Amino acid sequence: MKNSILKEIIESIEKIPEETYNDFINEIKSHSRIFVWGLGRSGMVGKAFAMRLRHLGKESFFIGEVCPPIDTNDLLIIVSKTGKPGMLLPPIKAAKKAKACTLCITAEKNHLTQLCKKSFILNIPSSIQFGGCLFEQTVFIFFDEVVERYRKKEGISFMDMEKNHANWE
Numbered sequence: 232m233k234n235s236i237l238k239e240i241i242e243s244i245e246k247i248p249e250e251t252y253n254d255f256i257n258e259i260k261s262h263s264r265i266f267v268w269g270l271g272r273s274g275m276v277g278k279a280f281a282m283r284l285r286h287l288g289k290e291s292f293f294i295g296e297v298c299p300p301i302d303t304n305d306l307l308i309i310v311s312k313t314g315k316p317g318m319l320l321p322p323i324k325a326a327k328k329a330k331a332c333t334l335c336i337t338a339e340k341n342h343l344t345q346l347c348k349k350s351f352i353l354n355i356p357s358s359i360q361f362g363g364c365l366f367e368q369t370v371f372i373f374f375d376e377v378v379e380r381y382r383k384k385e386g387i388s389f390m391d392m393e394k395n396h397a398n399w400e
Contacts, residue, residue, distance in 0.1 A: 237356055243369040246354050252373075255351060256381050258334055259289065262306035266331075267293040267314065268322045269310035272367045277310040281373040287381060288390040294322050309335040312355075312363040314343025322360045336373075338366045345371060 259265060265284055269277035277293060283289035292298035301307060307326040311319055314337050323346050328331050333347040344350040353373070358365040382392070
């Protein structure tokens with residue numbers, strides 16, 4: 232079982248074109264604040280990404296927690312495999328009303344890709360795993376790769392990131 236899951240993840244990650252990473256990093260770089268939204272496990276992956284963006288020194292928020300109103304120069308990132316849940320829509324409507332940029336990361340062309348200004352569609356292969364596991368695993372690794380590439384590109388050291396890390400423990 233373990234080898235099958237790892238093979239799926241590797242196959243899924245290898246399908247992501249190089250320009251997808253570059254385009255995604257350019258979106259992050261070109262916006263002053265980043266808001267991330269997703270539901271269920273996709274939301275958990277999005278929340279982890281918002282946290283890492285904070286460590287990079289970007290002003291980022293996960294919707295549903297303490298966050299300011301979205302504004303014109305901001306970016307809203309929606310994480311959803313299917314784009315179906317209606318609860319995804321209110322933040323998109325608010326972002327559009329504020330003239331903020333909307334971006335989704337998803338597994339297929341869907342309703343969400345029609346609503347957002349920019350879409351990153353990850354062509355996820357069929358999986359032996361339940362539900363959206365492979366999508367969530369792929370997005371988590373994609374986001375970590377984005378963080379590492381952004382860090383290197385911007386010359387951000389681990390010490391710099393540590394300064395933005397929680398110090399409660």
